[in-house]
Amino acid sequence: MVKSVNLQEYYLYNQKCKFLLEESEIRFAGFLDPMGNLIAGGFKEGIVPFMTNLKGGNYTLRLS
Incomplete structure (x- = not known):
């Protein structure tokens, strides 16, 4: 069962991401939730992802 994120948690997660994105090395x-869906954060403004499939929303890598 996937636990949903409440508004307070979402705000806290986004604040942490914004703080990290202030670093020049961080893109x-x-x-992520347990299913690999992005629940907060994202790319630094103006950044183009190296892997274009990351725009889809599932950020986990599945290895066989």
Whole structure:
């Protein structure tokens, strides 16, 4: 069962991501749910992802 994120948690997660994105070396900061869906954060403004499939929303890598 996936626990939903309440508004307070979402705000806290986004604040942490914004703080991390202030670093020049950081391109992406985010929090994922257990299914690999982005629940807060994202790419630094103006950044183009190296991997274009990351725009889809599922950020986990599945290894066989």
